[in-house]
Amino acid sequence: MLTEKEIWILAGRFSARSITELSIEDMQAIADETGISLKAVEWYALDKQIQPLRYRRNLGTLGFDGQKKLLESTIIVCGLGGLGGHIIEQCARAGTGTIIGADHDVFDATNLNRQILSAIDTLGEKKVEEAKKRIEKINPAVDFKDYHGKFADIEDSDWENADIVFDCLDNIAGRIVLGEKCTSHNLPMIHGAIAGWCGQVAIVWPASSILETIYKGQETGIETETGTPPFTAAAAASIMTANAIKILAGKETEKKEQILFFDLFENDWQTINL
Amino acid sequence: MLLEIRLFATFRHRRFKTKQMELPVGFLLGNLLKKLDISIKNVGILLVNGKHSDKETRLIDGDVVAIFPVVGGG
Incomplete structure (x- = not known):
């Protein structure tokens, strides 16, 4: 889903503050700023146990891993x-x-x-x-x-x-x-x-x-x-x-x-x- | 021999849902369909005691026959 460089960029972007959830606007902003696809940003967030709000009501059923697999x-x-x-x-x-x-x-x-x-x-x-x-x-x-x-x-x-x-x-x-x-x-x-x-x-x-x-x-x-x-x-x-x-x-x-x-x-x- | 016949979906119209039927031992499943006035071309899943069967199957006492129509729309 992500290259090593993209992981490095997102790690920097996400470590700036303690994030537990991401709004639609936040995710789009990160994708726009980094040039990384929205899907990859969502995947990275899920990998770090950060909830993209759009999937919050899925996560209790699919779990972070299940949601990641679905995105893949x-x-x-x-x-x-x-x-x-x-x-x-x-x-x-x-x-x-x-x-x-x-x-x-x-x-x-x-x-x-x-x-x-x-x-x-x-x-x-x-x-x-x-x-x-x-x-x-x-x-x-x-x-x-x-x-x-x-x-x-x-x-x-x-x-x-x-x-x-x-x-x-x-x-x-x-x-x-x-x-x-x-x-x-x-x-x-x-x-x-x-x-x-x-x-x-x-x-x-x-x-x-x-x-x-x-x-x-x-x-x-x-x-x-x-x-x-x-x-x-x-x-x-x-x-x-x-x-x-x-x-x-x-x-x-x-x-x-x-x-x-x-x-x-x-x-x-x-x-x-x- | 005594059989139990279970019909599903549109096959129930003007027939029944479940019925006990007395028929001669070895009666062919295909002949049962004819007796029920069900055309084989409309039959999809056809079960005898939960196992898929065809019109050549010979029925025995106590068999439970389940007949479902072909469903193909989308």
């Missing part, structure tokens, strides 16, 4: 619609260091019910562009790289640098191909899918057969009848983000072959071992 992390989010929009929102707020987002689409009126990046004034705009603007607004320490295209367009170097991939696609064929891609790069994938009141989330570890098991021979799900309402998208996205952050922050080490299926109408949550 790179995620790929495939699909920036109902699931992906909420995921980049949460990951940026949580302090995920680098987010790579891919979506070939622009917003239309049918997205407004659930896609958090869509609004009347963003109809017709590229989803990746709105994602970029949103992340800059929420947390400028986060690096965002956008691909206005399919996930197949993402460069090899980005797959190699990634720690985790989010499957936020809206079609089964694409999900299967993405799963294979993640296995080929030895990356865990967070799968999420929704239909009506129901959703499912799984951590798909490399070489796992979960997707083949649940989607064998299928082309579409019941979402063609039930649609995809806002609360289900937000719920699935939250579970996906929590599962990813557990791994990124070094809290989850057990590799379970599990899928969570939830039904918000019945308030029924089933954890299924596959």
Whole structure:
């Protein structure tokens, strides 16, 4: 995260007074004065047990080490619609260091019910562009790289640098191909899918057969009848983000072959071992 | 033989959540789906006693069958 020279500069800057917390303004001032990136300044502060205020409400859950690991992390989010929009929102707020987002689409009126990046004034705009603007607004320490295209367009170097991939696609064929891609790069994938009141989330570890098991021979799900309402998208996205952050922050080490299926109408949550 | 059938999500509409069913020993899971008027193309997770199974599975007394729809939206 930091070169020896940067550590020396920051050590000088931080030793001037006893600091226990850093405001948004303080961090920006240090970054501006030293020419060191905001993300690196945050990381250094966390390393010295200094709380960046923007992460204070994370620290009781993630700890200084977990927050540092999250800042060092790179995620790929495939699909920036109902699931992906909420995921980049949460990951940026949580302090995920680098987010790579891919979506070939622009917003239309049918997205407004659930896609958090869509609004009347963003109809017709590229989803990746709105994602970029949103992340800059929420947390400028986060690096965002956008691909206005399919996930197949993402460069090899980005797959190699990634720690985790989010499957936020809206079609089964694409999900299967993405799963294979993640296995080929030895990356865990967070799968999420929704239909009506129901959703499912799984951590798909490399070489796992979960997707083949649940989607064998299928082309579409019941979402063609039930649609995809806002609360289900937000719920699935939250579970996906929590599962990813557990791994990124070094809290989850057990590799379970599990899928969570939830039904918000019945308030029924089933954890299924596959 | 007596089976317990558990349906999830939209499969409950006009059917049931949980039901005990009496069927001949060795009844095929695929035939149970037909009996319930559930198309295999709509079935995602299909469990017998918590283990993923397919339509060729032969059921035995006391089996608990859980049927979930395919969910693919985003």
